[in-house]
Amino acid sequence: MSVTERPLQTPCEWCGRAVAQPPTGRLLRYCDRSCRQRAYEARTAKRRLQDDVDTGRVRAQPAERIVERVVRAKYPSTAAGWEKALDELRAQLADGRIGPWNAPRIDRAIAAVDEQLQAIETAAVPRPRPSRETFAVDQPPAAAAVPFAGERLAVIEARIAAAGGTLSTTLEHLAGDVGIGVDELRQAMLEFERLGFLAARRRGTVVPVDELAVHSRFELCSI
Template sequence: MTANTEREIETPCGWCGNAIVQPTTGRRRRYCDRSCRQRAYELRTAQRRHQADVDTGRIRSVPAPRVIERAVQPRHPTTVAQWEYTLTDLAEQLRAGRHAWERHRIRAALNTALAALGDPVPAAPRTPATAAAVMLDDALAAAVAAVVACTDLDGIDTTLTRLQARTGHPTPLLRDALRHLTISRYAVLRRHGVPVDDVDELAEHARFHLAIQALEDQRSGKSR
């Protein structure tokens, strides 16, 4: 009578899955080498520790929700349609009473844009002061008129501090007035003989020469 027996000749490694040739006698091998055995041991240990932490509540079975904060960066208009939308929105804000203290700055910026569009310049007014104050609100118009009024035919050497003392208007409003005068080309500011491109760069005690273009034209007419 014969008996059939089976013996595993090759088995897969318990870690990497590669074939292991089993010995004919002795203990059956489960891993290729010590490296695979160590990695399998580390995995089993980590799994036991993880399950123990889950059971004790140290690890949440359901992860916490993800919180995302989205910051929307404003973009300047670049197309005609975007500018139409932006200007319409600005008009609605102004009608609602917003920007009450900054309307002179908005008006000056819009006047600059209209001048760049090539709109016709208003007819020549009677005096340089009234010419510079066209289409401005009361506060800025008064500051512009005061700056023009204290300027001689030859211009004046002054500072923002001196203009504030002579006109009684605050420095920020005087900066807006000088900005409007230079952008509208009613006045020229020079420091050390060089035209001042940005009024905001002028310090309050910085000395500069202020000349009103219309007054210079009057002086040239008288000299002839």
Template structure:
């Protein structure tokens, strides 16, 4: 016994034999989950396999209807969500070491002599001697110091230079 149904006779053969084809709904797939639901033949054919599938389909239908109403009313947009992102580069610089900030100001001649000696050594031995791009501003500041010293000395820069030269000889 074959499970395959017999093929229908061709329309021309059916016409000659006065046959007609009757159709009967045997079932349909669930409108939500697509499971096949058999139809008994009595009453309205089922659209869903279960109450929960019917409810889910109804929820989606009403939500879609609500969305369409809101789009028409202008309270909802059908466009995708857009985002504007601004990129800002934040560079953090470590704070200078506290020792540099709170170094005691030199206020005596001896202090100046020691400090200037140290700075001279730095120029001779350290990195600063090779950093030529810093030299111009250092020179400008040192010239300023020398000029201020000359202004402070009685008789001015001329006397200061003469006396300093005599002392070193």
């Protein structure tokens, strides 16, 4: 008597799922063509990689990574910003951070700026200066009676004078004194700053009005 055994089911050699075996013929190793192809790729991948390395199609050591970094200087965009930058230049010249051998180069640059400023002043059409009404220091005008720019400037100057020449305030508080919104106050102060009437400072350093936060305290003074 002869006894033979034939498996009825085996696991797929790639994915492990059950493979039903036929009653006769070669045993199936994979459940479908996809698993057969993936198993073939896995078997031959190492050999193909080594062949590519040997023929130079693939580098054994990757190329060096090269990065170019470009740093662009950020220049001020307002008169107050340039005033702050020039004040910093003065400080660096005074304490020696910029050596005296750089003085001729800086002098030429400043001379060119001065020449351009003179050309602008010569060609510029004089702008009308907002009226400055005079109010008693101890009796500043009511906020409701300040609808125009000149009168707003007068109210702010009255507050500055009442504070002894330097007013410590915030945009929110000053807007309440003048009787207008914070955004409207900021626009008015930007115009006054541009015309050279007022300057905002923080710890002695000029700060552009458009950089002031609503609740940030600053010192306001007339120029």
